[in-house]
Amino acid sequence: MARRLVVLQSSANAPESGRVVGKVWLVGGGPGDPDLLTVKALRLLQSADVVVHDRLTPQPVLDLAGPQARMIDVGKRKSRHTLPQDDINALLVALALEGLKVVRLKGGDPFVFGRGGEEMQACREAGVPVEVVPGVSAALAAAAGAGAPLTHRGMAQAVTFVTGHAASGQAPDLDWNALASANHTVVVYMGLSSAPIITARLIEAGRAASTPVLAVENASRPDERRVLSTLGQLPSALSGIDGPAILIIGEVAALAEDATLLDQVLERVQA
Numbered sequence: 001m002a003r004r005l006v007v008l009q010s011s012a013n014a015p016e017s018g019r020v021v022g023k024v025w026l027v028g029g030g031p032g033d034p035d036l037l038t039v040k041a042l043r044l045l046q047s048a049d050v051v052v053h054d055r056l057t058p059q060p061v062l063d064l065a066g067p068q069a070r071m072i073d074v075g076k077r078k079s080r081h082t083l084p085q086d087d088i089n090a091l092l093v094a095l096a097l098e099g100l101k102v103v104r105l106k107g108g109d110p111f112v113f114g115r116g117g118e119e120m121q122a123c124r125e126a127g128v129p130v131e132v133v134p135g136v137s138a139a140l141a142a143a144a145g146a147g148a149p150l151t152h153r154g155m156a157q158a159v160t161f162v163t164g165h166a167a168s169g170q171a172p173d174l175d176w177n178a179l180a181s182a183n184h185t186v187v188v189y190m191g192l193s194s195a196p197i198i199t200a201r202l203i204e205a206g207r208a209a210s211t212p213v214l215a216v217e218n219a220s221r222p223d224e225r226r227v228l229s230t231l232g233q234l235p236s237a238l239s240g241i242d243g244p245a246i247l248i249i250g251e252v253a254a255l256a257e258d259a260t261l262l263d264q265v266l267e268r269v270q271a
């Protein structure tokens with residue numbers, strides 16, 4: 001059967017013919033340790049004309065950009081608010097239409113709770129070439145650093161990544177029955193403020209209050225901190241954690257090494 005070639009490019013916003021268009025690379029910058037960048041990410045950083053990054057991108061990662069690169073922080077404005085996503089999309093497109101090699105450096109992996117999909121679509125719609133370079137997501141770095149495998153024979157046959165982000169006081173819109181099933185690791189991104197609601201929902205749905213939970217703050221960075229507790233104790237275990245943190249919920253969390261046990265934290269605090 002004859003195959004038809006389909007060219008996936010929008011004509012509405014496509015650049016005028018003859019104009020030299022640059023390219024956007026959506027690059028996973030990893031969890032913070034520059035040694036966890038991929039070789040491809042490093043090469044792109046060294047050769048980019050422009051690096052568009054977030055406010056919290058660690059300096060050791062930014063320092064790997066070549067001296068020619070113009071660094072644009074989309075998190076720094078007079079109002080101290082992050083640039084709205086639509087403006088970031090428009091910026092990436094405009095820079096590439098100037099013929100520049102643009103690295104959009106994202107924390108972790110661009111396609112894991114990173115809004116990389118929206119940036120990719122904006123480039124496609126504008127006819128700007130775009131490539132995605134995967135990165136080490138925070139969950140993977142947290143699990144590796146702690147020695148708590150996300151899946152483990154006989155303990156966890158599945159792992160689910162969820163966002164804990166929700167409107168203030170509300171539960172994230174998740175399938176709690178599915179998440180409460182045994183032999184299953186649940187990794188929560190952005191879950192610090194909603195941790196009390198998340199734990200309550202999981203326990204209501206049948207997950208044991210004694211299920212181990214590992215909280216990892218600043219995974220892979222010099223100030224990384226780990227606290228091991230249980231689902232029932234989680235809200236008190238998190239007091240004092242305010243940096244970016246991942247929650248690893250499930251039996252595998254108990255395999256973590258060097259984690260401070262909640263009981264020890266409480267003993268110290270109450271002494």
Ligand SMILES: C[S@@+](CC[C@H](N)C(=O)[O-])C[C@H]1O[C@@H](n2cnc3c(N)ncnc32)[C@H](O)[C@@H]1O
Pocket residue numbers: 031032106107108109110111112113114136137138139142188189190191216217218219220221244245246
């Ligand atoms: C907007 S999401 C971005 C996730 C990112 N795309 C990834 O793949 O890791 C931000 C959340 O990721 C988690 N996170 C990012 N970096 C982290 C780190 N170094 N240690 C622990 N959690 C981290 C936190 O839950 C934080 O609130």
